[in-house]
Amino acid sequence: MADEQIKKVSIIVSKGSLEGVYPGLIMANGARMEGIEANLFFTFFGLEAIIKKKMNKLKVATVGNPAMHMPSMLGMLPGMSALATSMMKKEMEKIDIPPVDEFVEMIYDAGAKFWACKATVDMFHLTKDDFCEQTEDIINVGTFYELAAGGQIIFT
Amino acid sequence: MADEQIKKVSIIVSKGSLEGVYPGLIMANGARMEGIEANLFFTFFGLEAIIKKKMNKLKVATVGNPAMHMPSMLGMLPGMSALATSMMKKEMEKIDIPPVDEFVEMIYDAGAKFWACKATVDMFHLTKDDFCEQTEDIINVGTFYELAAGGQIIFT
Amino acid sequence: MADEQIKKVSIIVSKGSLEGVYPGLIMANGARMEGIEANLFFTFFGLEAIIKKKMNKLKVATVGNPAMHMPSMLGMLPGMSALATSMMKKEMEKIDIPPVDEFVEMIYDAGAKFWACKATVDMFHLTKDDFCEQTEDIINVGTFYELAAGGQIIFT
Numbered sequence: 001m002a003d004e005q006i007k008k009v010s011i012i013v014s015k016g017s018l019e020g021v022y023p024g025l026i027m028a029n030g031a032r033m034e035g036i037e038a039n040l041f042f043t044f045f046g047l048e049a050i051i052k053k054k055m056n057k058l059k060v061a062t063v064g065n066p067a068m069h070m071p072s073m074l075g076m077l078p079g080m081s082a083l084a085t086s087m088m089k090k091e092m093e094k095i096d097i098p099p100v101d102e103f104v105e106m107i108y109d110a111g112a113k114f115w116a117c118k119a120t121v122d123m124f125h126l127t128k129d130d131f132c133e134q135t136e137d138i139i140n141v142g143t144f145y146e147l148a149a150g151g152q153i154i155f156t
Numbered sequence: 157m158a159d160e161q162i163k164k165v166s167i168i169v170s171k172g173s174l175e176g177v178y179p180g181l182i183m184a185n186g187a188r189m190e191g192i193e194a195n196l197f198f199t200f201f202g203l204e205a206i207i208k209k210k211m212n213k214l215k216v217a218t219v220g221n222p223a224m225h226m227p228s229m230l231g232m233l234p235g236m237s238a239l240a241t242s243m244m245k246k247e248m249e250k251i252d253i254p255p256v257d258e259f260v261e262m263i264y265d266a267g268a269k270f271w272a273c274k275a276t277v278d279m280f281h282l283t284k285d286d287f288c289e290q291t292e293d294i295i296n297v298g299t300f301y302e303l304a305a306g307g308q309i310i311f312t
Numbered sequence: 313m314a315d316e317q318i319k320k321v322s323i324i325v326s327k328g329s330l331e332g333v334y335p336g337l338i339m340a341n342g343a344r345m346e347g348i349e350a351n352l353f354f355t356f357f358g359l360e361a362i363i364k365k366k367m368n369k370l371k372v373a374t375v376g377n378p379a380m381h382m383p384s385m386l387g388m389l390p391g392m393s394a395l396a397t398s399m400m401k402k403e404m405e406k407i408d409i410p411p412v413d414e415f416v417e418m419i420y421d422a423g424a425k426f427w428a429c430k431a432t433v434d435m436f437h438l439t440k441d442d443f444c445e446q447t448e449d450i451i452n453v454g455t456f457y458e459l460a461a462g463g464q465i466i467f468t
Contacts, residue, residue: 006305014335014468016379019200023170023311026275030297044331045379064220064376066237067172067201081378091279119338122407123400141342149318152309153464155335156170162461175356179326179467182431186453220376222393223328223357244435251434308465312326 008037008151010144015156016045018058018085018100019065022092024156025049025103032110039147040107041139043117046156047124050114050132055100060084101132108134115139115147164193164307166300171312172201174214174241174256175221178248180312181205181259188266195303196263197295199273202312203280206270206288211256216240257288264290271295271303320349320463322456327468328357330370330397330412331377334404336468337361337415344422351459352419353451355429358468359436362426362444367412372396413444420446427451427459 009031013024024040031038048054062068062075062084075081089099098106108114116131118140128138139147165187169180180196187194204210218224218231218240231237245255254262264270272287274296284294295303321343325336336352343350360366374380374387374396387393401411410418420426428443430452440450451459 004306006301009301009309012335012466015377017377023168023200027297031301034298034301036301044335045377048379059378061220061376061378064217064373065171065173065201066215066217067204088279095275095278097275119407119409123403141339142346145318145321145343145346145348148464150316152304153321153466154168154309154311155466155468156311160462162457165457165465179324179356183453187457190454190457192457217376220373221327221329221357222371222373223360247435251431253431308460310324310465310467312467 006031006036006152008039008148010039010041010148010151010153012041012043012144012153012155013046013049014044016048016058017061018088019060020156021046021049021058021100022097024154025100025107026097027154027156028112029103029107029110032107032112037151038107038112039115040112041115041117041144043120047116047120047126049100050104050116050135051126051130052132053130055104055132058085058100060088104132104134115144117141117144162187162192162308164195164304166195166197166304166307166309168197168199168309168311169202169205170200172204172214173217174244175216176312177202177205177214177256178253180310181256181263182253183310183312184268185259185263185266188263188268193307194263194268195271196268197271197273197300197303199276203272203276203282205256206260206272206291207282207286208288209286211260211288214241214256216244260288260290271300273297273300318343318348318464320351320460322351322353322460322463322465324353324355324465324467325358325361326356328360328370329373330400331372332468333358333361333370333412334409336466337412337419338409339466339468340424341415341419341422344419344424349463350419350424351427352424353427353429353456353459355432359428359432359438361412362416362428362447363438363442364444365442367416367444370397370412372400416444416446427456429453429456
């Protein structure tokens with residue numbers, strides 16, 4: 001059905017919630033399994049997915065997402081986000097999707113590259129040491145466009 | 157102005173709020189009206205847009221969206237999301253954008269194809285019977301990339 | 313590393329929060345700095361970024377974003393969104409990212425084009441006069457696809 005194979009995907013992860021980070025990781029993993037080159041570029045709150053101290057503490061958003069089918073009042077209760085997060089993690093484990101740190105390692109070992117957005121790094125006063133070891137480099141938008149050339153850009 | 161026509165769009169719908177689902181449907185509909193091939197791939201909470209029992213119960217998010225210009229406290233009140241949803245639906249009807257189920261049918265009849273994300277289907281313990289009849293199949297990311305080859309990927 | 317240079321990006325801005333609008337503006341600015349043609353298409357709540365009376369009143373969402381690391385209860389307090397917004401603006405100023413109106417002017421002067429989505433304009437009962445002077449025109453999805461041909465579509 002395809003006119004031509006996809007050769008490369010460059011996935012931007014811009015959100016820091018668990019359900020905001022996983023789609024990008026799953027698409028990068030799927031790309032590598034198909035032999036497609038994959039770059040992951042983390043920006044704004046999405047940056048937390050590759051910050052050592054935060055990558056395994058991402059949570060599901062229980063307010064502001066009507067698809068949670070949870071009254072806003074209830075979603076606000078302390079602990080509700082932790083509960084939804086724990087439930088989602090269990091369901092993901094069942095379908096063999098690992099926690100963020102392990103998933104990053106697995107996707108990295110499969111050949112994907114991880115990049116941090118320079119503007120966000122500066123804005124949040126971070127340094128290279130804050131990032132997990134799979135992080136290739138801190139780059140600006142111009143460099144991202146160079147890396148993305150010849151492929152698909154997917155902003156998540 | 158265009159160097160070459162767009163031949164195909166593959167639109168990923170990942171959010172389950174009304175304002176999260178409509179942009180993807182509108183872009184798919186617009187594509188078909190231009191003779192552009194269109195695939196819609198529903199993942200994470202976006203899957204609700206093609207689940208029979210849920211597709212017409214999607215709501216506008218009244219909290220977590222500062223553009224609603226509604227104090228968070230007010231947005232939390234039971235009924236506020238229903239009110240905003242009803243208002244948006246009325247405005248959409250005025251500009252001839254139908255409810256989700258009718259819109260899906262209309263876009264399907266115009267030749268677009270609807271796909272459900274296998275990982276999400278498994279995670280939420282769904283089966284093919286849960287989906288509206290326009291749903292072509294449940295597919296994984298690899299198959300999505302094959303379908304998307306030769307076109308634009310748009311993640312919404 | 314690139315097979316071929318990116319010639320054009322068409323960036324859709326669909327969210328109206330400050331952290332929802334800036335990534336699109338930053339990517340458009342970065343594109344122009346690399347000599348890449350850039351179109352910005354504003355739809356749904358993202359439209360506020362080019363509405364004269366609203367473009368400088370965009371706020372950070374403090375609820376519904378677990379990456380804010382703020383208990384939902386606290387995020388709800390009147391004034392919290394204003395506080396987070398003020399903090400983000402200060403940090404952005406430090407890294408030379410200007411307020412939305414100045415940034416729009418700067419990106420426009422660098423050669424990017426700004427477009428408003430017709431369906432949203434109709435839905436919100438707006439007219440051309442509501443938009444900042446950099447707004448080229450109000451267009452529908454079909455025209456957007458024509459403009460976007462030969463480049464990358466990035467939905468933010």
